[in-house]
Amino acid sequence: MATITINQQTYEVPDGITVLQAARQLGIFIPTLCDHPHLTPYGGCRLCMVEIEGFRTLQAACTIPVSNNMVIHTENEKIKKAREFALSLIFSERNHFCPYCQVSGGDCELQNAAYRVGMTHWPLQPNWQPFPVDASHPYIILEHNRCILCRRCIRACNELVGVNTLGVANRGARTFVIADFGVPLGESTCVSCGMCVQVCPTGAMIDRKSAYQGKKSEAEHVETICTGCSLGCGLDVLITDNRILSIYGNWDAPVNQGVLCKVGRYYPLDDDRPRITQPLVRKNGELQPTTWEEALSVAASALKRHSANSLTLASARLTAEALYLFRKVFAEGLHSPLVTTLNGHAMRPLTETLHDLGEPFEGRVTDLNDATSILIVQADLASNHEVLGFMVRRSLNRGVRIVIADSRENPLAALAEVSLVFKEGRQLAVVEGLMAAVARLGLSQTEYTEDAIANLANAAKTTGLATDDFLKAAYQITRGEKPVIIYDPAAINDVVAIKALVRLAKMTGATLISPKGEANSLVAAQFNLIEPMRPGTYEVAFVALGDEIPSETLVAALERTPFLIVQASRESKLTARADVVLPVYTWAEESGHYLNLEGRLQEAHPCLTAPGQAKSNEVALRKLAEALEVSAEGDWRTVLTQRVAPVTIAV
Amino acid sequence: MSKPKVATDWLAGCAGCHMSFLDIDERIVDLVDLVDLRSSPITDLKEPDPSGVDVGILEGGINNTANEEVAHRMRKRCKILVALGDCAVFGGVPAMRNFFKIEDVLRRAYIETESTDAEGKIPDDPELAKPTRVRAVSEVVPVDVYIPGCPPSAEIIYYALSELAQGRIPVLKDERLQWH
Numbered sequence: 001m002a003t004i005t006i007n008q009q010t011y012e013v014p015d016g017i018t019v020l021q022a023a024r025q026l027g028i029f030i031p032t033l034c035d036h037p038h039l040t041p042y043g044g045c046r047l048c049m050v051e052i053e054g055f056r057t058l059q060a061a062c063t064i065p066v067s068n069n070m071v072i073h074t075e076n077e078k079i080k081k082a083r084e085f086a087l088s089l090i091f092s093e094r095n096h097f098c099p100y101c102q103v104s105g106g107d108c109e110l111q112n113a114a115y116r117v118g119m120t121h122w123p124l125q126p127n128w129q130p131f132p133v134d135a136s137h138p139y140i141i142l143e144h145n146r147c148i149l150c151r152r153c154i155r156a157c158n159e160l161v162g163v164n165t166l167g168v169a170n171r172g173a174r175t176f177v178i179a180d181f182g183v184p185l186g187e188s189t190c191v192s193c194g195m196c197v198q199v200c201p202t203g204a205m206i207d208r209k210s211a212y213q214g215k216k217s218e219a220e221h222v223e224t225i226c227t228g229c230s231l232g233c234g235l236d237v238l239i240t241d242n243r244i245l246s247i248y249g250n251w252d253a254p255v256n257q258g259v260l261c262k263v264g265r266y267y268p269l270d271d272d273r274p275r276i277t278q279p280l281v282r283k284n285g286e287l288q289p290t291t292w293e294e295a296l297s298v299a300a301s302a303l304k305r306h307s308a309n310s311l312t313l314a315s316a317r318l319t320a321e322a323l324y325l326f327r328k329v330f331a332e333g334l335h336s337p338l339v340t341t342l343n344g345h346a347m348r349p350l351t352e353t354l355h356d357l358g359e360p361f362e363g364r365v366t367d368l369n370d371a372t373s374i375l376i377v378q379a380d381l382a383s384n385h386e387v388l389g390f391m392v393r394r395s396l397n398r399g400v401r402i403v404i405a406d407s408r409e410n411p412l413a414a415l416a417e418v419s420l421v422f423k424e425g426r427q428l429a430v431v432e433g434l435m436a437a438v439a440r441l442g443l444s445q446t447e448y449t450e451d452a453i454a455n456l457a458n459a460a461k462t463t464g465l466a467t468d469d470f471l472k473a474a475y476q477i478t479r480g481e482k483p484v485i486i487y488d489p490a491a492i493n494d495v496v497a498i499k500a501l502v503r504l505a506k507m508t509g510a511t512l513i514s515p516k517g518e519a520n521s522l523v524a525a526q527f528n529l530i531e532p533m534r535p536g537t538y539e540v541a542f543v544a545l546g547d548e549i550p551s552e553t554l555v556a557a558l559e560r561t562p563f564l565i566v567q568a569s570r571e572s573k574l575t576a577r578a579d580v581v582l583p584v585y586t587w588a589e590e591s592g593h594y595l596n597l598e599g600r601l602q603e604a605h606p607c608l609t610a611p612g613q614a615k616s617n618e619v620a621l622r623k624l625a626e627a628l629e630v631s632a633e634g635d636w637r638t639v640l641t642q643r644v645a646p647v648t649i650a651v
Numbered sequence: 652m653s654k655p656k657v658a659t660d661w662l663a664g665c666a667g668c669h670m671s672f673l674d675i676d677e678r679i680v681d682l683v684d685l686v687d688l689r690s691s692p693i694t695d696l697k698e699p700d701p702s703g704v705d706v707g708i709l710e711g712g713i714n715n716t717a718n719e720e721v722a723h724r725m726r727k728r729c730k731i732l733v734a735l736g737d738c739a740v741f742g743g744v745p746a747m748r749n750f751f752k753i754e755d756v757l758r759r760a761y762i763e764t765e766s767t768d769a770e771g772k773i774p775d776d777p778e779l780a781k782p783t784r785v786r787a788v789s790e791v792v793p794v795d796v797y798i799p800g801c802p803p804s805a806e807i808i809y810y811a812l813s814e815l816a817q818g819r820i821p822v823l824k825d826e827r828l829q830w831h
Contacts, residue, residue: 099737099744099801104831111830118824120797121740125790130750145750 136186153196162393232596277612319592333630363511372480433459599647664711717780
């Protein structure tokens with residue numbers, strides 16, 4: 001601990017923190033602009049200047065560490081003048097006329113800072129250098145004229161996302177934020193995660209979908225969970241007039257700590273499929289609005305009549321509560337021959353591995369934060385579970401070595417120290433080769449009695465790789481204390497290979513992490529809703545689609561089903577061809593639970609009020625149970641936890 | 652003590668600040684009790700008394716030689732000069748044109764606009780004021796009181812005027828300090 005004096009008061013603060021961090025902990029306000037609590041200090045804006053006794057000049061509180069017996073003043077005439085001067089310089093650099101800026105009036109940290117010092121005018125007028133506006137990106141407009149060069153966007157792009165698209169060109173007054181080597185943002189390596197917009201203090205980074213739609217500072221905030229994939233990132237949803245203004249990453253969420261990808265941040269705002277607001281029943285060949293009672297009774301009589309020939313499907317993005325009822329109604333109540341989730345079979349390799357091993361074998365996502373090396377096996381972290389990919393990317397800043405083993409071109413291959421591109425279908429041989437290589441290096445933490453040299457040679461031959469590749473990979477994986485292995489069980493699709501990976505993890509002391517597919521795929525697996533679609537002649541099909549877009553495969557598979565019941569939020573090819581449509585909530589209206597890929601049970605909270613007669617998926621299924629006269633009683637939590645899972649479930 | 656004399660005028664602005672001034676509604680009666688409103692675009696008298704006024708208020712930035720003249724005259728004839736609104740204080744919306752060359756701006760306005768019929772013509776009568784870069788009032792003459800806002804609300808204007816009427820310099824801070 002260090003003893004410091006701030007404004008004549010003496011405090012004890014931890015060693016190694018900055019003066020700004022100390023002041024914040026003590027509740028003493030110091031104005032800042034370039035500083036962001038989740039980014040490394042930069043010391044660029046000079047707004048946080050404080051006087052420290054014994055120092056010749058004022059010091060930036062954000063970068064200077066506390067030391068014992070430091071005497072600090074955060075407010076006096078000299079400091080006030082310095083801060084005002086810093087602000088005048090910032091205002092003079094570019095176009096900071098407030099009346100035509102979309103963040104004016106509460107959302108602009110620069111304007112707020114000026115108000116705080118009582119700035120009624122600019123002592124220096126702008127220099128009128130026009131800067132371009134980059135509107136090439138589908139979600140983000142880069143308005144250079146509003147930029148104060150605080151570099152928060154650049155730091156977020158590097159430190160939080162690890163993508164490093166943003167940087168600066170030139171020096172002094174010509175300094176300029178650029179994408180890659182000066183290409184338009186829309187043509188750059190940008191992954192559209194929008195973290196730059198989330199941290200921008202001014203109107204320089206404009207979110208197309210929410211600009212001029214309302215003040216963020218006046219919006220209502222709801223903390224909920226993204227249902228885009230099984231990572232379950234925490235969202236901070238900003239709402240005005242029952243409309244989503246924008247979606248931010250929740251800085252306090254344990255899974256993503258503020259970071260989001262485009263699926264969580266922008267896709268929901270892009271969704272303009274028409275809503276279904278009332279129950280529909282097909283009469284005389286046309287879908288006609290009706291009451292819930294009639295729709296349910298028509299659906300129930302068809303389901304009862306053909307229960308032995310029924311096909312029932314649910315989206316794995318429904319809440320645990322809804323999936324439980326779905327199983328209860330159709331598997332236990334109606335004894336439907338096929339009760340499963342869409343793409344549920346993707347969970348089978350993992351579930352079968354678990355069946356053989358009998359105990360949890362995967363770890364926590366947070367282990368990535370202090371991983372010493374990362375092995376990625378057949379996992380594409382750019383097309384889904386992108387935030388997991390960001391965690392991998394940003395670990396490069398800590399010097400973490402990445403090894404990739406993939407039969408396809410892996411999107412993160414360019415970042416890998418060693419990339420093992422192996423022959424299609426040779427997953428097992430690759431893992432066996434890695435095990436043999438770890439043993440060959442004498443670094444296995446568990447017993448390895450096989451002939452490592454022979455196994456290594458074998459693996460090389462089978463996979464089309466060199467033994468040296470395996471040894472290099474094994475060396476990088478075992479270099480530190482805490483390796484992490486990220487693998488995609490569905491892509492590996494080989495129980496023996498997955499079991500070999502579990503053994504490799506034991507040999508190297510690694511944590512295993514795997515994407516599970518949809519937001520509640522793990523729940524679907526726990527509820528045994530992972531049967532593959534079987535072709536057959538079904539008389540009736542029920543699809544609890546939620547707000548999902550039905551795949552072409554699904555639409556084709558159900559094309560000839562004589563009677564189709566769809567429970568959905570939005571119009572689609574499937575609802576167009578349905579005989580009964582039950583209107584339900586979207587993710588933003590639902591409340592309920594999600595179990596993420598590491599077994600963390602999280603609760604989604606409703607952000608919006610649903611239109612018309614839409615009901616929650618859970619209530620719709622409960623009503624259907626009543627109409628079918630089957631039981632909907634039971635506790636989903638008990639069923640969820642009574643079976644062992646590949647991860648430790650934290651309820 | 653006689654009532655302080657107040658004169659106002661508008662330059663390169665939109666008249667919105669004067670509209671906001673009128674928005675003080677019935678309190679204008681209280682204000683007239685406190686001040687002697689002399690020349691103003693909203694009164695019959697158009698030029699401040701040559702003998703001088705106590706408070707001169709200018710709305711708008713300075714974008715041509717005529718505005719320069721009005722600003723200099725007001726400064727000469729008033730004791731306290733008030734810059735009212737974002738255009739007078741910062742340059743405001745008209746100052747957007749400073750990011751372009753004046754020739755380009757004139758060509759856009761008088762020739763290229765969609766509503767211009769035939770070939771258009773940039774006004775060049777020697778009687779007309781010459782356009783310049785748009786400046787805040789303080790770039791041309793010294794300003795004593797700044798009231799930013801686009802426009803400043805009637806509340807803020809009333810506060811500032813009643814302070815001035817009572818011989819105090821208004822201090823704008825907290826919710827009275829608004830640039831938008």
